[in-house]
Amino acid sequence: MSESALADFHPLLDVLHAIDVGITILELDGTVKLWNGFMSHNSGFPAEDAIGKSIYDLFPKIDKPWFERKIKQTCVLKIQAFVTWEQRPYVLFFRNKRPITGQTEFMYQNATFIPLSDIRGDITQVALVIYDATQAAAARHELEDAKSQLELMGTLDNDTLFHDPASFQDILEVERQRAQRSDLPLTVAHFKFTNAQEIIEEHGTDAWAAYMQDIATALKQGLRTTDIMARPDVDELAAILVSTDKEKSKVFAQRVAGTIKNYPTTSFGVQLKAKLHSVPTDQSAYEWWPTLHEQWR
């Protein structure tokens, strides 16, 4: 390298280390060859400790098969591979840069694997570039929550103007994800009119529809703005109670049951059953729903 090229190169190295983007170069087996300032600050490993070590040893919890596949694909295809936080929240576990007021413990990351070729054109190393995407992720989550709510507005049950079954499932999924992210409780209260079929046979579907309409109107007065009501089936009502644990939900369920019991047209003699279900945050709503239905019957 000529002297002037070297002179240009030095500031470039300074920038490489100061830039707020993670840059590391890895051998194909995962051995670290370069580790910039961002990587040091966020991982806690200074460059002298990281270089020469295996990335898999530095980050034992890394998804190794996935990571190895990314490196292999980058080499074979000879094109960059992009990984967004939406796909997987992070490639390497770094703590959120706002450890106190942040929404998550970890730093959301976008990442790019770049193939690096030697003089002969063979890919012998891979650069991994990591961007902090925590802010983007937070903004998107807020937007998506709002958007989903809007999208779901149109699908209401005709009688009660509560959410219809499809809408109920969708909202439940959104809320489940939100509960998972924010680590807040989420409870679903189910109400089943167990003798609805008999009533419909005796008084007709129109009478039942009118009754549900009245009940819904009465129930609406006692709702918090955050309570989401749905009619999962012709003889069922449900409430999605966000930020509400099972204990608090009992109070809600009792109130609903009371409203229904004390409603004037209860000449029908409705029989009501209720059930509370804390939504497990580690399972998809679609999976537990049929089981819950089973429990009803």
Add this chain to the structure above:
Amino acid sequence: MTSQALDLNEEYRDIYQELVNVAMGRAADLLARLLDTYIILPVPKVNLLARTELAMTLAALDKNDRVSAVCQGFSGDRISGEALLLLTDATFPDLAHLLGSESTGSRGNELELLMDTANVLIGACLKGFAEQIDVEFAQSLPEVLGQHRKVDGLFDQPAIPWEQALAIEVTYRLENKESTFELLLLFTSESIEILNNKINFLLEE
């Protein structure tokens, strides 16, 4: 923007078509190796497109089809644009099956399939196209436009008031499968004149 730049005569259309034909072939080759299947290649469609026609142009897709889409910006040598990849919902089981991947139902896994496919098809196609006209494109991070959305609702009116773009559309199909991959390369109207110059250079060579 000059009106001359927005002129797309038959000769240029033919050249764009051929450049993309070669580029998409390379991309298909990589995807075929990854999936271990044969990919049926179409004749690419080249058009000048008004912004209102964006959703309409995806002719191979039914308006009611649910799709997942990724877009990725690219730029280099004063040429810029966006690449879009759309996968119909029917594609995911096929992809998962071919890749031997389990738990096809989960959204995370679908996203992984979507992004991997986008990396290969967009990356290789752009690289192949750029090499032929002797430029280099830098790609922005890909962005998921939506999952399981109707085609119609996918493109919110963009804030940038573009009027026209050069659109090159490629519909890949997996052999013996229903799956289709829509790849759309969109070049800004400002890029067209520069692209045409690059092409003139190819013609003179």
Add this chain to the structure above:
Amino acid sequence: MPTPILICDDSAFARKQMIRALPKSWDVEVSQASNGEEALEIIRAGKAEVTFLDLTMPVMDGYETLSIIHSEDLPTMVIVVSGDIQPEAMQRVKKLGAMEFIRKPITSEKAKETLVTYGIVQEGEI
């Protein structure tokens, strides 16, 4: 006497690229076709000792054209020049009797190498 050759590609640009890639000193009479149907006509008329054939074409694609050439045993040597470079595409055209498979865009070096390899032209000739 010039060798009659055929260049079949739906793209005029690709045909132009192909012609440019041929050895300058090779004495040829070039016919052009933009799809398989047109190509078959020219081959049947005996105007194509060598055919450079694209695969992805409207009306009649390269595969169909090849299989007709093969089944009717038409008198032409086919060199496929294609953007579709999937391993399976190569296998298929070889099975259908294509002599060689060249990936697009074709270079003059590759054209020369192929023509010499198959003895269509002699090294010294060009």
